[in-house]
Amino acid sequence: MESVNAKYVSQKISKTRWRPVSHSSLQQPDIFATGSWDNEDNKISFWSIGNHGSSGMDEGFEGDPQLLCEHKHDGDVLDLQFLDQDRIVTTSSTGAVTIFRHHQNSQTISVSQRWPRVHRYPCDNAPCTGVVCSSPEIVTVGEDGKIIVFRADQEGVIRVIENADSSTIHAVTYLRTTEILTVNSIGQLKLWDLRQQSNSPSQILSLSGDRLPLHCVDRHPNQQHIVATGGQDGMLCVWDVRQGSTPFSLMEAHSAEMWEVHFHPTNPDHLFTCSEDGSLLHWETSTHSDMPSFLQGGRNNSMISRSAMAPAGGNQSLISTWLSGDSSKGRLETTHMLPSQTLSVNSLDVLGQCLVCGTDGEAIFVNRQVPV
Amino acid sequence: MEELDVEPAITNIPAASDGKHLGFAWGPGDILAYETLYMAPGSGCSFIHEVRKDEDIYSPILRKLFNESHHIFVGLQTIREDLPSKNKKTQFVSISKNYRSVIRACMEELQQVAETLHPYMKTSVLVLQVSILLAIELIWNLCEVLFIDAAPAGPLLLHLLDWVRLHKGDVDEKAREVLQSESPAEHHDYWDVVVSYVLQGRFEEARQMLVKQATLQPAARNMYKLMDTLLSKMPFYNPGGTQTLTEFDVKWRHWHEEVDRCLQDNSFASNQHLEIICKILVGDEDTLLEHKELLSTWYHFLVTRLLFCHPTVKPTELHYYAQSCMTMFLDLRSVPEPLDSILLAAFEFDIHQVIKDCSIALNNWWFVAHLTDLLDHCKLLQSHNLHFGSNLREFLLLEYASGLFTHHSLWQLAVDYFDNCPEFGHVYLELQIERVPLDTERKALKVLRICEQRQMSEQVRSICKIMAMRALRNNRLGSALSWSIRAKDAAFATLISERFLQDYCARGTFSDLDLIDNLGPAMLLSDRLTFLVKYREFHKLYEENRFSEAAKLLLSLITAKIAPRSFWMTLLTDALPLLEQKEVSHNLFVFSSDKLIVKRLPFSLFTSLCSQN
Numbered sequence: 001m002e003s004v005n006a007k008y009v010s011q012k013i014s015k016t017r018w019r020p021v022s023h024s025s026l027q028q029p030d031i032f033a034t035g036s037w038d039n040e041d042n043k044i045s046f047w048s049i050g051n052h053g054s055s056g057m058d059e060g061f062e063g064d065p066q067l068l069c070e071h072k073h074d075g076d077v078l079d080l081q082f083l084d085q086d087r088i089v090t091t092s093s094t095g096a097v098t099i100f101r102h103h104q105n106s107q108t109i110s111v112s113q114r115w116p117r118v119h120r121y122p123c124d125n126a127p128c129t130g131v132v133c134s135s136p137e138i139v140t141v142g143e144d145g146k147i148i149v150f151r152a153d154q155e156g157v158i159r160v161i162e163n164a165d166s167s168t169i170h171a172v173t174y175l176r177t178t179e180i181l182t183v184n185s186i187g188q189l190k191l192w193d194l195r196q197q198s199n200s201p202s203q204i205l206s207l208s209g210d211r212l213p214l215h216c217v218d219r220h221p222n223q224q225h226i227v228a229t230g231g232q233d234g235m236l237c238v239w240d241v242r243q244g245s246t247p248f249s250l251m252e253a254h255s256a257e258m259w260e261v262h263f264h265p266t267n268p269d270h271l272f273t274c275s276e277d278g279s280l281l282h283w284e285t286s287t288h289s290d291m292p293s294f295l296q297g298g299r300n301n302s303m304i305s306r307s308a309m310a311p312a313g314g315n316q317s318l319i320s321t322w323l324s325g326d327s328s329k330g331r332l333e334t335t336h337m338l339p340s341q342t343l344s345v346n347s348l349d350v351l352g353q354c355l356v357c358g359t360d361g362e363a364i365f366v367n368r369q370v371p372v
Numbered sequence: 373m374e375e376l377d378v379e380p381a382i383t384n385i386p387a388a389s390d391g392k393h394l395g396f397a398w399g400p401g402d403i404l405a406y407e408t409l410y411m412a413p414g415s416g417c418s419f420i421h422e423v424r425k426d427e428d429i430y431s432p433i434l435r436k437l438f439n440e441s442h443h444i445f446v447g448l449q450t451i452r453e454d455l456p457s458k459n460k461k462t463q464f465v466s467i468s469k470n471y472r473s474v475i476r477a478c479m480e481e482l483q484q485v486a487e488t489l490h491p492y493m494k495t496s497v498l499v500l501q502v503s504i505l506l507a508i509e510l511i512w513n514l515c516e517v518l519f520i521d522a523a524p525a526g527p528l529l530l531h532l533l534d535w536v537r538l539h540k541g542d543v544d545e546k547a548r549e550v551l552q553s554e555s556p557a558e559h560h561d562y563w564d565v566v567v568s569y570v571l572q573g574r575f576e577e578a579r580q581m582l583v584k585q586a587t588l589q590p591a592a593r594n595m596y597k598l599m600d601t602l603l604s605k606m607p608f609y610n611p612g613g614t615q616t617l618t619e620f621d622v623k624w625r626h627w628h629e630e631v632d633r634c635l636q637d638n639s640f641a642s643n644q645h646l647e648i649i650c651k652i653l654v655g656d657e658d659t660l661l662e663h664k665e666l667l668s669t670w671y672h673f674l675v676t677r678l679l680f681c682h683p684t685v686k687p688t689e690l691h692y693y694a695q696s697c698m699t700m701f702l703d704l705r706s707v708p709e710p711l712d713s714i715l716l717a718a719f720e721f722d723i724h725q726v727i728k729d730c731s732i733a734l735n736n737w738w739f740v741a742h743l744t745d746l747l748d749h750c751k752l753l754q755s756h757n758l759h760f761g762s763n764l765r766e767f768l769l770l771e772y773a774s775g776l777f778t779h780h781s782l783w784q785l786a787v788d789y790f791d792n793c794p795e796f797g798h799v800y801l802e803l804q805i806e807r808v809p810l811d812t813e814r815k816a817l818k819v820l821r822i823c824e825q826r827q828m829s830e831q832v833r834s835i836c837k838i839m840a841m842r843a844l845r846n847n848r849l850g851s852a853l854s855w856s857i858r859a860k861d862a863a864f865a866t867l868i869s870e871r872f873l874q875d876y877c878a879r880g881t882f883s884d885l886d887l888i889d890n891l892g893p894a895m896l897l898s899d900r901l902t903f904l905v906k907y908r909e910f911h912k913l914y915e916e917n918r919f920s921e922a923a924k925l926l927l928s929l930i931t932a933k934i935a936p937r938s939f940w941m942t943l944l945t946d947a948l949p950l951l952e953q954k955e956v957s958h959n960l961f962v963f964s965s966d967k968l969i970v971k972r973l974p975f976s977l978f979t980s981l982c983s984q985n
Binding site for chain 1: 432433435436439440442443446447780781784785811812813814815817818821825846847848849850851853854857883884886887890891892893894
């Protein structure tokens, strides 16, 4: 595992995200942002791995991530997303939502916009646990069970869904451009249609059996009915939101809470999960048949792909291998991506061939040669 | 109480004014001090001062040291006991080298930072930290050579030479300066560099330097050639070779006699520098002592002296030479520094003294804890019990980990250290983990996971109760319920259900339907909770006009007696409209069961019902 190195950064990393690269260029990502937690002075930082050159570089160790700039952050960074090339949105344990702007020329960071105390209880602040954005719209969720919608250049909030949940909402993601999915601490996956004015979800799905908290959710990049979640017991669940109210398949993944799950954005046969037990798993499925995917059944025109261009080699069969129901039927390989046991891996992000993750051992791991 | 080894350090509290009394309270890693009025009139002071002993854990660069060494520590604990001892030794040596490289990396980073600061701002703290790390690495390296690697006579000297060379970096700097000048042989530091190389046993480099001088003085060519020959012929012991120690010793004596002969012959009499070098080669103590500045430390002097006088020194003989070298090198007036006595104790193979002296000299338990742990794994520490229970290794690890636990962020590392203290680790962890502040749910979940993995059920219950109470206070009933489910706390679940039922009585509708309707098997946690869910189900069935099912459910609720007393009236009043439903009234079963209900009601309630009607 020569291409994975630990960089110790003197702060526990709670979130790490790659800066998005434009679709037209074939570049690998070179800048990522991290947020810290559990410090007296928390920070957000931007790092570079110097992938500016072409892919003809020599193999192996190409240098540690270099710190570009950092900025103080009030409270733990509970979630972080890139709004566009220069701006990130962060949510804080003080209940605030902040947009930071990264000035590339001077390598400085400034606060571009701030909504303090948007998530709160009557007498106290409530940590804001998740954010998802599709510029300029931003949606956040918190421990107070509220869903709040903002717009990036407007003061104040656009919409608040009070009491959306009686328990803590841990994560949120977009299902379609106007629909979002949230997961909460009683094991429910809720679908909200933001076009509706009602304050109740349009659909509720939950696990049968113990209602353990769900911590993370991610949607399949091409097939928008397929959603993966991970929860307190470390089980990876794959759901089909069109059918049924229970998950389609359950796979034992980790021995402790699963903090993040990500489908690879351009190669969705690959899935990555990271957990409190200190491991980061790379899941890879493959189809049974050798038939090219476009011969396997008609395309359903009602599926709207969110990316501007269709992915080149992606699996577009209607019956995705993620929904095979039983992990022993389809070929499902899992590999550990970190060289040895570490403290909890809190966050990961994958883009192209690069993977970055941050741990409670105050280390960042970057892998530039993920086999996807 | 035993006598103190050193005078206690005095810390002035700047803000406290003279003549005031100070009160204090001990904390886990620090002291809180405050001004207090003690019989004297006057106004009080509203400040509390926190006096910390260990500033190092708050240094961002040193934090890397703690994290990386934690990683190495955890790896060390997993080395299997059943490996043959030779393999284990190489593993231990490589682990020791890992620790040292971590120390070096931190040191270099501190030095870099110190250099970038404005000269006026060169804080003495950074410089002090660098020098402490240097000393630590020096001591650790020596311990590795003497204790872990435990080289026998022969390789021992080679390892000691490496040790000295590693810690005397300024020779290379000077050499670089000299070589980069226009005429190296005429540089004023030239001979210093050559002599330093010789003192460190680096004869190749010395010879290369001498060549430059030789070319400048063609007349003295023979002399230089002779010196070159002497330097090249000095035997060094080859541990991997077939030569035994005795054979090497014989060879070395031959060479030594040859050098002595050259000296007696006055072969180098005309060149003072070469004469000095020759005297060094023969091991003349006075010449060596004349070069105190180049040697700079007594242990360098020791190793050089051993190199040229006793290259086959045995480990057990080291301390004689060490003591005498230290006495010779240091002035009679100067007091030996703590570092000197620690190194001397190491040469005497007195591990316990080394650890004790280091514990006193350093303000942080990091070094002694990790070194002792490694030495314990090498089975080098005799297990003698201390007065306060547990052995030395465990004591030091517990102290170190307790110090870590006071840090707002590094407490997570401490957990692994406690895990590896078999006698008291668990108890310490139980006491400490409850004090970790829980600001967010995410942190609480991590602490809970730590407790659950170690079967600390008391702590699990108490943390879940804290979080559930907090949620309840903020009216987050779903969160409160999920915490009580995690702790399997039936009593709390009952409390939450009571809240729901009170809400219902007050408002006539249920709140948080998404929670109650979707609880699943979790509702069996407490009777009251089951009742709540079933009661809501009853209402749902009624609204959907499924009256017979609703009636059956209501019946089971009444007969199961899980309803709170306050609700019995409500249940009966709910039954009344059902009796009016045709499909229900036609069901004999229900009729006859109604009579059963009436029979089972306590007399008091029956009479109150009758009086109401």
